[in-house]
Amino acid sequence: xxxxxxxxxxxxxxxxxxxxxxANAGLEVLLLDLVPEDAENRSIxxxxxxxxxxxxxxxxxxxxxxxxxxxxxxxxxxLARLDACDWIIEAxxxxxxxxxxxxxxxxxxxxxxxxxxxxxxxxxxxxxxxxQPEGLRRDFLITHFFNPPRYxxxxxxxxxxxxxxxxxxxxxxxxxxxxxxxxxxxxxxPGFVANRIGTFWIQAAVTEAIDRGLSVEEAxxxxxxxxxxxxxxxxxxxxxxxxxxxxxVDRSLAENLPSDDPYHALRRDxxxxxxxxxxxxxxxxxxxxxxxxxxxDGGKVx
Ligand code: NAI
Numbered sequence: 467x468x469x470x471x472x473x474x475x476x477x478x479x480x481x482x483x484x485x486x487x488x489a490n491a492g493l494e495v496l497l498l499d500l501v502p503e504d505a506e507n508r509s510i511x512x513x514x515x516x517x518x519x520x521x522x523x524x525x526x527x528x529x530x531x532x533x534x535x536x537x538x539x540x541x542x543x544x545l546a547r548l549d550a551c552d553w554i555i556e557a558x559x560x561x562x563x564x565x566x567x568x569x570x571x572x573x574x575x576x577x578x579x580x581x582x583x584x585x586x587x588x589x590x591x592x593x594x595x596x597x598q599p600e601g602l603r604r605d606f607l608i609t610h611f612f613n614p615p616r617y618x619x620x621x622x623x624x625x626x627x628x629x630x631x632x633x634x635x636x637x638x639x640x641x642x643x644x645x646x647x648x649x650x651x652x653x654x655x656p657g658f659v660a661n662r663i664g665t666f667w668i669q670a671a672v673t674e675a676i677d678r679g680l681s682v683e684e685a686x687x688x689x690x691x692x693x694x695x696x697x698x699x700x701x702x703x704x705x706x707x708x709x710x711x712x713x714x715v716d717r718s719l720a721e722n723l724p725s726d727d728p729y730h731a732l733r734r735d736x737x738x739x740x741x742x743x744x745x746x747x748x749x750x751x752x753x754x755x756x757x758x759x760x761x762x763d764g765g766k767v768x
Contacts, residue, residue, distance in 0.1 A: 467579055469640050473498065473551040475541065475568060479708050479751055480585050481557035482515035483615040486528035489535040490616065491644045496547055501540045512538035527616045541571070548575040553637075555609065557585040560714035565594055573602050581633055583609040587661050587711070588718040591626045591654045603628035607637060610658060613707055621647035622658045656722035657715075665719060668712070669732050671700035676738070682756045705755030710748045712739055 470493060474485040477499040485497040499511035507513065516538055519528040528536075539547065548554055554572055558564055565584060572582060582605055584594055595603050607625050612618035621641050625634040634651075641647040652658040657665060667689075675685040686699025698706060716733065723729055742748070742755070749755035 467552055467581075467636070469552045469581070469636070469644075470494070471496070471551045471553075473548050473554045475499075475554065475556050475572070476558035476585075477512040477515035477538070478557065478559075479613060480611060480615070481555075482512075482519055483527055483613065484555055484557060484585065484611050485516070485536055486519040486532065487611075487615040487645060489532035490528055493535065493644070495536045496539060496544070496551060497536055498539045498541045498544055501542050508543060509538045509540045512540065525617075527614060541568075545571055545575045548572060548580075549577045551576070551580060553581045553583070553640075555583050555585060560587060560589065560711060560718065562589055562593060562718075565589070566597070569594070569598055569602060569606075573599060579605065581605050581607070581637060583607045583637065585609060585611055588657045588715050588722070590656060590722055591624050593722070595626055595628075600628065604630050605633055607634060608654075608658075609637060609641070610652075610660075612660070619646065619648045620660065621645070621649050622652045622660060623649055624652050624654050624658060626654060656719050661715065662719075665715060666729070666732065667695075668700055668704065669716075669734070672736055672739070673732075673734055675701075676736075701756040705749040705757060708749050708751055709739060709755055710743045710752075712736075713743070 472488050472493055473496040474481045475498045477497050481497065485495045489495045497512045497516065499515070501508045502510060516533060516536055520526055520530065520533060554576055556565060556568055558568060565586070576582065582602060586594065586608060587610065591608050595606055603626060607623060607629055610622035612620050623634065623637060638649050641649050650659060656662065671685055671689060674680070675682070682701040686701050689695040690697050690699045696703070704712065719729055720733060746753045747755055747758065
């Protein structure tokens, strides 16, 4: 089956970015999110997310032409429209039970043979598909995009023991030819490849900055200027990714890695992160992140 129409469920940092990249490539996209309580416009979440994709600062994630190819909707009124889609991408919050519940709903509406994939950062495919019907397991993969999808070339793909070979091949070809991705096929291990490594240096950078009294700027300068990491550094990266994602990623790795994995020894309670999330400082998508909260605060991570 050729991929012509795509649905993305979850219009957050990643879902909106993925929808934008696929629309930029010339495809029709349906973008769905929740209905906020008492909302007059029931698709306001997906609509607002799309508006952000057109912002020029620092560079737009989507062209104006692409914006016309995306329809915004919500999962209460529009799930029936999934039957017109060839590929359904789940990009909702990193919580196993929320994703599993959504797959049950998707399965009721998708057309036979359509592909379904999750953008999970860390949850193993085996757990996502636990208890799901065989039909879905045959069409299901993980397609892990990186942030921001328009500018990050890497795409990790994971298939399960029941995934059809043609499904994997089709997504690999599509990602390569239409999205310009460099595809890495990963085993179904917690965090796959990039996050398995990335979480180590994020944990290490935060704890070192706290223990040594470094400012976020100093810590990021060490990482980027001297160690050659991207210019955002670690704290800038967390602001971009979304600080509220960190506890989910950490919990998922802790639950899914073998008990002798060195990650367990590195874990530490980070009250600064919990406090920031509670106060809405979730990064660029919230009231600001490490860079903003530390301004006027001596710049220290504490
Ligand atoms: P986010 O918090 O920015 O967005 C999640 C969206 O899902 C929200 O708009 C929320 O309203 C919506 N949502 C929650 N439950 C829903 C449901 N049942 N149906 C429809 N929509 C629902 O999260 P983000 O950062 O976009 O992450 C999404 C997924 O992508 C997660 O699995 C995360 O681990 C993964 N990911 C995140 C990356 C990042 O840099 N933020 C990078 C790569 C993967």
